[in-house]
Every structure is written in structure tokens, then in C-alpha cells.
Amino acid sequence: MHTRIQVSDFSVDEEIKLCADGRTDIGGIAVFCGTVRDNARGKQVVKMELAHYGGMAEKQLARLRGEAIRRFGILNMTIVHRVGELKPGDQIVCMVCAGAHRKEAFDACAFAMEELKKTVPIWKKEFSADGESWADTL
Amino acid sequence: MKVIYFAHLRELIGVGEERVDLGGRTTLGAFVNGHLAPRLKGVDTGRLLYAVNEELAKTDCPITDDDTLAVFPPFSGG
Numbered sequence: 001m002h003t004r005i006q007v008s009d010f011s012v013d014e015e016i017k018l019c020a021d022g023r024t025d026i027g028g029i030a031v032f033c034g035t036v037r038d039n040a041r042g043k044q045v046v047k048m049e050l051a052h053y054g055g056m057a058e059k060q061l062a063r064l065r066g067e068a069i070r071r072f073g074i075l076n077m078t079i080v081h082r083v084g085e086l087k088p089g090d091q092i093v094c095m096v097c098a099g100a101h102r103k104e105a106f107d108a109c110a111f112a113m114e115e116l117k118k119t120v121p122i123w124k125k126e127f128s129a130d131g132e133s134w135a136d137t138l
Numbered sequence: 139m140k141v142i143y144f145a146h147l148r149e150l151i152g153v154g155e156e157r158v159d160l161g162g163r164t165t166l167g168a169f170v171n172g173h174l175a176p177r178l179k180g181v182d183t184g185r186l187l188y189a190v191n192e193e194l195a196k197t198d199c200p201i202t203d204d205d206t207l208a209v210f211p212p213f214s215g216g
Contacts (some may be wrong), residue, residue, distance in 0.1 A: 034216055050215070051145055053208060056192040057215075089210060093216055113216055119194065121187075121208070122215030123145035134146040135214035136180045 002077065003061040005052055005122075007084040009088040019078040019096040026075055028102035032095045038088035040135070041089055043128040050083040053121035058083075060120040064112055072108035074099040079112065081122060099107070140206045147186070147211050150178060160203050166190065167197030174209065185212055 001020070012033055020026055036048050065077045078096040086092060095112055099105035124135035142155040158173060164186055175183050188195045189209040201207060 039165050052215070053142075053144060053189070053192075054208070056189055056208070057179065059192060077153055117213060119164045119213070120215050121189070121213055122212065124214045125145070133209065136146075136212040137213050138150065138178075138185060 003058065003065050003079045005054075005058055005061065005081050005083055007082065009082070009091060010080045012091075012094055012096075014081060015078050015094050015096050019045075019076050019098050020080070021074065021076060022027045023098070026098045027088070027100050028098070029091045030097045030105035032093070032109050032113055033091055034093040034113075036086045036088050036090045040126050040128075043126070043130060044129055045088055045126050047088075047127045048086045049125045049127070050086065051123050052081075052083050057121050061100060061116070064119065064121050067115070068097065068112040071111065072097075072099070072104040074077060074104050074108045077108065077112070079116070081116075081120070083122065139201060139205045142206065142208045144210050147178075147209055150181065151184065160201065163200055165197065166195055166199045166201050166207070169201060169207070171195060186210065187212065193198050 038045050061079050068077055074097050076098045082092055082096045095109055097108040099106045139159050139160050141158050143151045148154050189208040190205050192200050
């Protein structure tokens, strides 16, 4: 599956392999891996919980992949996003974009990360010694 | 209509989901102003996001009792 939401960790190497899929027409693979930072808004983060809208979030990720492939003409793309409880340093998201050249791979990766933040229903809750708070409070 | 609330909003509303009788066709905006805003005092409802039947929707989207509406705070994935 080239777009997945999962609780378990992922291997960036394995995701690159999945995205490259043995093809030899790929000239550049751009990878973004998001991780849990140990601080947010001046507080020490001890853990994070990620919630999502099951069903819709998966659909939006697949749509995002299709849009990035169409818009930038890349050859393949893989997006994995984790949910559940994570600790500082843990991997959250992996985006792999394979293109004939580096430019479209970089551009597609940057575009898709920005769009993911706007269109995929996933939320972070941060836990610190002071208590818990949603990453984007209302 | 089935209404589902997520993340911070779920805590503010106090339930994860509920059924609301619209009594006919209306718009998402009318529902938000009439039903949601009065329960979310102090919240800028202009920052809320919506999905009707799992498709992102704007406030001019028509809704009926057969729909499932999801109400979201701003996303923070990635």
C-alpha cells in the first residue's frame, strides 16, 4: 500500500524500496520523515497522542498522493502516517517521492507535506509535566 | 443527521457523536450558526473544518438528515 495510516513504526529504508519498486527510470528520491520534538510552545513534551478520522484520513492521503503525482509528474510516491501514542524522537510521518529528476521529487514532497497538514484529518495532543493540550487549540 | 466531533472539539462539546434532527434540507452554515455556535461560546467557529459524508465541505454545502457531518478543529498531522 502506497498510503497508510498505522500505529506501528516504519522503516524509511523499506518505504524507499517500496516507492522505488525496482524501477530504473527514477533519477531522484526525496524523503521527508517527521519526528516527535521534545518541546512545544515552551513546554517539555513527554509524549504525544495522534488521533485521526478513520476512513476519511486514509482516503485523503490517497487523494493527496494522486494529486502530487499528477501535478509534479513524479513516478511514484509513498506516504505513511502513524497514529496512537508516540514519544519524543519517534517517527511520525514518512513521505517518499520518486521522480525522473530531483526537482519534481523535492517539489512534490514539499507540496504534499503542506497539503497533508491542511486536508488530512489527524490531530496531535501533547503531554507535558503541566498537563495535556491539543497542538492547535480552538 | 449523524454528527461526529473530533479532538479538542469532542472535549468542548462533551460527546463524540450525536444525532440531530434537521427537519428538512438546510445548509452547513445554518446548522453551525443555529446549533453549534451557541454550544461553543468563546470558540472562533470560523476556524472549524467540516466533512459531509467524508468529503471536506464548506458552509454553503447542503445537508439533510441522511448525511453524516464531521466537525473538526484545525488539523495538526505531519
